[in-house]
Amino acid sequence: MSRGRRAILPRQRADRAAPNPAQDARPLVVRLTLEDNPFYQFDLTGMPGCETLRRDVAEAIQGWTASSSGGRRSATVRSTVTAITNFLRWADELTTECPTEENAGFTSLSEFTPFHWLRWREHLSATLTEMGAFMFSSRVRAVIRYYSQLQSATRTVLRQRLGSVKKQRKIERYTPDEFRLIRNAARKVVQEAHARIHPAYLMALQHPDSTENPERARALRELLTTGSLQSTAAMLALNAFVVRSNYNRATLYNVITYALYPKPDEIYACAVMLACQRGLNLAPIEAAPMPTTHEPGIVQLDLDKPRRGPRSRFWPEIISDTDDAKSARLVTMIEEITEPARHRLALLGQPTDRLLIRALQGGKGFRTGLPPNPQRRRSKWVPRGLTVDFQRLRRSVPDEGVQKQASDHDPETYLHYVRTDSELVREHQAKAVEGLERAFVRAKEALNVRLLRDDQAPPPNQDSVLASCEDPDRHPATNAPCLDGYTDFLSCLACPNAATAPRHLPRQLAALQMLDSLRNTLSADTWERRFATRYIMLRAMVDTYYTDDERLQAADHVSPFLPLIRAALTHEVPQ
16 A cells, blocks of 8 residues: 555445334335326335335335326326436435435435435436436436425425426428428238238138138138147148248248238338328327228227327217228228237237237337337338328318317317428518508508608607697597597607698607517507507508618617606506
8 A cells, every 4th residue: 555545445325224114114115006007116126226215216106106207108107217217226226326415315205305306407407308307307306206205395396387398399291292202112012911801701600611711710710819820731821820930930921820810010101191180199109099980981089199188188080981081991991901810809808999019020019109210210111201290280281180170179289280280480470560561551541640851840849759730629539639538649640630740750760669679578469459550550661651761760769768658658557
């Protein structure tokens, strides 16, 4: 050991000793009943950190799942598991590195302080992306706030908003030709799958001797009831031995399985067709149940979108064949394509009412929903040079999805769709410009103020706030002096007695400036109701009667008139 250095013993964790079951019998495994997995287990046994802290987190998870805001689906709980694991690992490292510093570490949620919460968020900001840090902190906060012995100061901090970092990505629609190519390619796949699977399923349900091909019927019935073929004759009946000599065993299983069940690519095409026909989101399509047939040509899908919240997550999608696309017939075809898979799962004791079910490659069973992203990207039916984006698809469906009327969405949702759709933004901007132009024309028509030279205008002692009055003793409408009764100064813009001269331009610019300030202070409805019309009239007068050079020169003399305008507006602004 070199001179001047002392031996440093390795730091010991005070909480590393084996726990005493008599002291803390709270479970480390929390059993959850989720919508898509009624036997889900949230296991904290192998997670990092001291056992006391993990038991506290398990207790908080129990409270979280019992609340109305708790996780309802496996995907939500899995993301929470990831965030909790990161949190426990950070707490373990914090306690190991600084075991003696005040407020440096904690071994129980009852010791968790606002100081720790801030350090946790700083750690996330330094190690994760902005979105990842927001998601992890929101997941952890949602759980630990349900711990019963949390400090009141910490609970107060956790109630504060984290601030959303949701970034609005501009989504371009497909061109009509691109959309048509994707829709037609998906429709072709769905039709071919239906032509292969549905007749085979009907044959499997019949008595073999009553069919034209008894050997094939027996093989299909064997595949439906047992999940595989048990004899060489059955394989020959399904043409399985044609590929056996040239391909591997998995390919042989695929040939057998896909004789009666849909391929992952075909289920992907079914989802794309539903998006192309109805403009639906990917999540409701994946979780869609079997349709309800009201009458021929009219079906109903009871869809579920959990992120909408308990009040509006469920809604019925009524689909009919009234259009040329025959949407109801398409849904019926998809139901018939996946019916053999539901039949087989029911025989296995795993009944389901999900619409989209795919057979796994190699005869390894079934899964609900769409195949994973890598498998989707390898789909050969997608037109060359194009990629399928469900957000772009639902923005490209005419009169459906995003392009429904504004009354079909709540205001916040419709505004989000408008802001993230480049074409809709351009359409609304064009409509806004047209509306402003029409309002400007109407304002000029209603404007009665005449432009005069300074030497032609009435004397300054007959000036109002914005203009000069040729006859202040007789109002055109009342034949009474303008000072008798209440008349707001902006009404002079529509009065035929009013005249403007270059000396009034600075105060008119001051009025525009003050009205712009009020726009940012008052509510939009109040400002529109009280000032919008007069503001446009004043803007039309200033822009029409004066040149750019005159407005620039007058802008240097606006400040002295701001108190006058402010005093006049105090009678117009609601107190």
